Amino acid sequence: MVGALVAVWLVASAGQRTGVVVLARDVPYGATVTADDLRVAQVSLDPTVASIPADAVGTVMGQVAAVGLVAGSVLAPNHVTAAGPPREGEVVVPLPLPPARVPARGLVAGDHVLVVDTPPEQAEPPSVDPAMFEVTVAAVGAADLNGMVVVDVVAAADDGPALAARAATGRFALVVRPSEVAP
Secondary structure, three states: HHHHHHHHHHHHHOOOEEEEEEEEEOEEOEEEOOOEEEEEEEEEOOOOOOOEEEHHHHOOOOEOOOOOOOOOOOOOOHHHEOOOOOOEEEEEEEEEEEHHHOOOOOOOOOOEEEEEEEOOOOOOOOOOOOOEEEEEEEEEEEOOOOOOEEEEEEHHHHHHHHHHHHHHOOEEEEEEOOOOOOO
C-alpha cells in the first residue's frame, strides 16, 4: 500500500511543471546577457537542480556569462555574475599568437588553457617541469594580415606580470584543457 502511494506521488509530482529561465541561444563566457539570449520554459525539475525562476528573468539581463552558456539549457544562478572579467584578484593579459601556435580547432571565450613556459628557440627541452599558468580565454581577436591572433586571457593577479613577460618574449605554448560545466 505504501509503495503504491509513493508511486502515485512520484507520477503526480513528475507532471508538475514550473517556469524557469533557459537559454535561447549560445552566450560565450564574458559576454553580457541580453533579452534575446533568454526565454522562459515550463519544465519539470528536481528540487535539487539550481535554476532561476521565470519571474526573475529581468534580473538576469545585463549580467555577464560566468561560463559558456549553451542554448536550450536551464540557467542556474552561478552561470551569471554582475561583473565581467577581470574580477577582483584577476587580470587580463593579451597573448599574441602566430599562426603556428593557434590550436587547429581555434580558441573561444571560456576555453580553459595552460600557458606553459618554453625555452628559447633551438634550446634543449628543460630538465625540470616548466612554469605553468592556468588561465581562461576571455576574447579572441581577428587574425591580422600575417595570421597573428591576440588572445585575451584571464589569470590570477599574481600571475599577470609573469604572463606579460612571456607574452613580450613569445616564449610560451598553450595547452587547451577540457571545459568545465560550471566554475
